[in-house]
Every structure is written in C-alpha cells, then in structure tokens.
Amino acid sequence: MAEGPQSDVDVDRGPVKSAASDAGSDPAILAAGASVALALYVYYVQGDKQQGIFVGHWAPTILAFASYLRQKGIDEQLDRAT
Numbered sequence: 001m002a003e004g005p006q007s008d009v010d011v012d013r014g015p016v017k018s019a020a021s022d023a024g025s026d027p028a029i030l031a032a033g034a035s036v037a038l039a040l041y042v043y044y045v046q047g048d049k050q051q052g053i054f055v056g057h058w059a060p061t062i063l064a065f066a067s068y069l070r071q072k073g074i075d076e077q078l079d080r081a082t
Contacts, residue, residue, distance in 0.1 A: 028066030032059040 035058040043052025 035059040
C-alpha cells in the first residue's frame with residue numbers, strides 16, 4: 001500500500017497539540033455535547049419531539065455565546081496591548 005504525502009507538522013508537540021487538548025476540556029464544548037445527548041434522549045426515549053428539538057437548539061447557542069466571549073477577551077487583550 002502506497003504511503004500518502006509526508007507532513008512536516010508534528011501534531012504531538014507545539015501549538016497544534018495544545019489547541020487540540022484544550023478543545024476537549026472546554027466547558028462550552030462539553031455543555032454543547034451534553035445538550036445534544038439530552039436532546040436525543042428527550043426526542044427518542046421520552047418521545048417528546050417538540051421538547052427534543054427545543055433542547056437540541058441549545059448546542060449552537062452555547063457555542064455561539066462561548067465564541068462571543070472568547071472574541072471579546074481577545075479584543076480586550078488587543079486594546080491593552082496598543
């Protein structure tokens with residue numbers, strides 16, 4: 001079997017690994033994942049389709065709010081640096 005092109009990026013060290021390991025423990029990602037799991041439970045197990053869809057909409061809302069807060073923090077750091 002032929003090998004694919006070699007990459008010069010070592011994902012076991014440096015900023016790539018740091019970003020990947022930080023993403024797994026981010027509370028917003030964990031909350032969004034829990035929201036999806038809860039939505040599936042409500043939708044399929046409890047059979048309440050309307051409530052399941054409602055809970056399912058929490059995940060993108062949580063992620064959007066976390067993104068806003070992260071961007072706001074970056075903007076504040078830039079303002080202090082200038």
